[in-house]
Every structure is written in structure tokens, then in C-alpha cells.
Amino acid sequence: MGTLAVVGAGTLVSGDLANPLIEDADTVLCADGVITAVGRSRDLADEVASADRVLNASGATVAPGLIDSHGHVTFGDYSPRQKAVDYLEGYVHGGITRTISAGEVHVPGRPRDREGVKALAVAARASFDRYRPGGMRVHAGNVLLEPTLTAEDFAHLARCGVWLAKFGFGAYEKALDGVDQIRWAKEHGLVVMCHAGGASAAGSASLRAEDLLALDPHVCGHANGGPTSLPAADVERLLTESGMALQIVQAGNLRAGLDIVRRAAEAGALARIVVGSDTPSGFGVMPLAVLKTVVELSALSPVQPAQAWALASGNVAEVWGLPAGRLRVGAEADLVVLDAPRGSAATTALEAMSIGDIPGISAVVTDGVPRFLASRNTPGAMRPATLDR
Structure with missing residues (x-):
């Protein structure tokens, strides 16, 4: 599987209901299908430079699958x-x-x-x-x-x-x-x-x-x-x-x-x-069934978008005992890069969800491997992810 660095995240969603956002971080490192580090690019520069692949989120949101x-x-x-x-x-x-x-x-x-x-x-x-x-x-x-x-x-x-x-x-x-x-x-x-x-x-x-x-x-x-x-x-x-x-x-x-x-x-x-x-x-x-439910809960229920995401990721992992669903060291490296859809009044994925817009998915990673750039089913992302290496 090798190593993957996901860089340039504007927002990191944790999948943890109690602490749904990860502050002061913009980079996720993965090795052999597992998340090995979450932090700032300046602190992880050597690991990013040596990574087999570099996925640039371009300022968008990175969340657990x-x-x-x-x-x-x-x-x-x-x-x-x-x-x-x-x-x-x-x-x-x-x-x-x-x-x-x-x-x-x-x-x-x-x-x-x-x-x-x-x-x-x-x-x-x-x-x-x-x-x-x-x-x-x-x-x-x-x-x-x-x-x-x-x-x-x-x-x-x-x-x-x-x-x-x-x-x-x-x-x-x-x-x-x-x-x-x-x-x-x-x-x-x-x-x-x-x-x-x-x-x-x-x-x-x-x-x-x-x-x-x-x-x-x-x-x-x-x-x-x-x-x-x-x-x-x-x-x-x-x-x-x-x-x-x-x-x-x-x-x-x-x-x-x-x-x-x-x-x-x-x-x-x-x-x-x-x-x-x-x-x-x-x-x-x-x-888009699960994503649509997360957006509906974000726009119409008392929960905030990052919390709604946790209901469909970390909460599920907790109930079924899965080693995924959370953006943290040791979790399996299943990630989604998403942003406000082009043409939305929102400027970020979480803002888009809060007003009921389906965000644009620009990359999905499973087992630490990027599977595609640009979803064929969501609207186009305002800031598309790029595979720089």
C-alpha cells in the first residue's frame, strides 16, 4: 500500500462526536492503510516529502469515510x-x-x-x-x-x-x-x-x-x-x-x-x-443516501454538520467495533475530501451542509489508496483535490 500524505486541508472533521473538529492541523499521513499522523504540514514536512503519494485537498475539508x-x-x-x-x-x-x-x-x-x-x-x-x-x-x-x-x-x-x-x-x-x-x-x-x-x-x-x-x-x-x-x-x-x-x-x-x-x-x-x-x-x-441523510440532519436538526458526520462514521464504528470511522492515529485510512459545490452560497463543505446543499466530493481514499478524483455522483467541488504525486 505504501505511504500517502493528504495535505492542504482547510478543515479536518474527526468523526468523534465529542470533539467533531480537529484544530490546528492540515495534514494526514497514512502508511500501509493506517493513519500514522495528524498535524501541521510544517511539523510533518519530512514525512510529506518522502511519501509515495501526495493528495492535495486544496483548502477543502477532509473527513473519515x-x-x-x-x-x-x-x-x-x-x-x-x-x-x-x-x-x-x-x-x-x-x-x-x-x-x-x-x-x-x-x-x-x-x-x-x-x-x-x-x-x-x-x-x-x-x-x-x-x-x-x-x-x-x-x-x-x-x-x-x-x-x-x-x-x-x-x-x-x-x-x-x-x-x-x-x-x-x-x-x-x-x-x-x-x-x-x-x-x-x-x-x-x-x-x-x-x-x-x-x-x-x-x-x-x-x-x-x-x-x-x-x-x-x-x-x-x-x-x-x-x-x-x-x-x-x-x-x-x-x-x-x-x-x-x-x-x-x-x-x-x-x-x-x-x-x-x-x-x-x-x-x-x-x-x-x-x-x-x-x-x-x-x-x-x-x-448519495448516507450523505443525503447527513446533510438533512445538518440543515434541519439540532446537530452541527461535523456532528452529523460523526453519526455516520465514528458512531457506527463505535457500535459495531470497527477500526475506522475516525480521523486519528491508528484508525484505518478511509478518508473523504469534500467542499462546497460549485454555485453554492456556501464557501466550505460544512457551510454547504448547514444550508442543505450536497457537498462536492473530490477524492475518496480507502486503505490509504486514493480511489478517484472527482465523484461521478456529487456536484463538482469548488476546490477540487489534486494528486500531486
Whole structure:
């Protein structure tokens, strides 16, 4: 992978909700896919001079890559539901450097028997372990819980490297029948997400606060709707009676999403808010889905743009235990360079987001490797990044 120096940043967004901006720094150094230094160019001049590659942000904003916490992957860069190919590569052009599978529910003829359910999760995880569409890291292999799964099955899945689980699509007569499977999954280190809200087109269950509190997953999936949202009273109960993360998705109810973020901010619980796309779905393939949600929260909710970015980067990394999502030494080097779009009334990416404009992405880095200059999906950046070496 070699070394990369990202220089000339006008603003550095950290991905850390508590300290969303990095002051007195304009340079990020990366080696072998990991961030090795964040500081001033004058203090890192020797390292910049010796770097294999130099990416000049040209005064624009540098931020950690967005993490889609709710992606509907199958196998390869293909969406059967939308008949779309190379869509994950397109999502990289929307600033998404990682996607977390919400279960391979769209695999044609998806197995539902005990062995088939396990085999699908194991195969999906292994398939994407080395496959990087457009440079994106896909965390696939999310076992879709069924009542036939036993405690030993979760031990087997964990031995095979499966660490994600999803409740809400299995053949359970009632939600409480899944309590044991979720407990076993958690005992074996799997991060568990539950479907929430009304039933989706994929044939999922309809789950309310009472169900979610009893099931006790790590993550309340698409709390603002997939696409039908939880009632406000249910959200209030989850905020006050649980510690689970609440997920906001683009393929949901915008009004409900804004209300959830407002309630979380008032309760001092923004660290529990994570962002995802919930696509491809009935809403289609949406390369800018996560970026659009971040912009909507920046313009319409109480959170500032750099905080909104953290909801879709560092917060996700914290909940799922990922070594990315933050602009700091030791984190994996997934970065986005972005600026106000040409023609905007704003002069920086964060200002553009605060007035509801989609910023222009001029470079994306994954694993310390620049993947492109100029996104094919966002507006053009006011100050484009350049690869000087």
C-alpha cells in the first residue's frame, strides 16, 4: 500500500462526536492503510516529502469515510432487486467507504432452513472478505435469525468468523420467541440488529417498543422507518428504558428521523444515533443516501454538520467495533475530501451542509489508496483535490 500524505486541508472533521473538529492541523499521513499522523504540514514536512503519494485537498475539508450501517448486499457488486450492477462502486463515489450488511435478504431463493441460514452467512462473509468493490470494505455475512438455530449454531457461526445477526425476518410466531436466539448471538460476540417499525416489502415482522425492549438487541434498525417508522412514544421508551443504538436511514421517514435526533440530543444520547441507507430497497439504488441523510440532519436538526458526520462514521464504528470511522492515529485510512459545490452560497463543505446543499466530493481514499478524483455522483467541488504525486 505504501505511504500517502493528504495535505492542504482547510478543515479536518474527526468523526468523534465529542470533539467533531480537529484544530490546528492540515495534514494526514497514512502508511500501509493506517493513519500514522495528524498535524501541521510544517511539523510533518519530512514525512510529506518522502511519501509515495501526495493528495492535495486544496483548502477543502477532509473527513473519515462514511459507513453505511444498513446495506442490502447479496454477492458481488450486484443488486437482484434493482437489477443493478457496480452499485457499490457508485456508493464509494457518495463517500461511503464501508457497508455493514443488514442481512443478505435479497439473495434469490434465500434459504430458511437451519443449515442453509448458516451457510449463507458464512459464504457471504467469506466472499466479501477479500472482495473490495471500488475499494469499499463490505462487512457481509449477517445471519438472519430463525427459530431453528441453537446455541451451538451461534458458536459454530462465530468460529467461522460471522459476527453480525439480524432479527425480524424469521419464521417466529411472535417476537418474544426470538429472545433466546438473540441472547445466544450476543453471548458469542455477534452484533445484533432488530428490524423495527412496520413490516417492509421484504416480508419482515412489525416490531414495536415492547418487543424491542424484550429482545434487547444492540441496534434498533431503521427506527425512523424501513419505511414505516416507530411511533414517537416508542422511540421515547427506547431512549429512556434501553441502551440500544437507534438507527436513522435515508429509506425511511424524514420527519421521524429528525424527531429521533432531536429527542436524542435533548436526552444527551446522540452517541446512540447511527446512520445507514437501508438500500438497495424499494427506494432503489442511492449512492448519495448516507450523505443525503447527513446533510438533512445538518440543515434541519439540532446537530452541527461535523456532528452529523460523526453519526455516520465514528458512531457506527463505535457500535459495531470497527477500526475506522475516525480521523486519528491508528484508525484505518478511509478518508473523504469534500467542499462546497460549485454555485453554492456556501464557501466550505460544512457551510454547504448547514444550508442543505450536497457537498462536492473530490477524492475518496480507502486503505490509504486514493480511489478517484472527482465523484461521478456529487456536484463538482469548488476546490477540487489534486494528486500531486
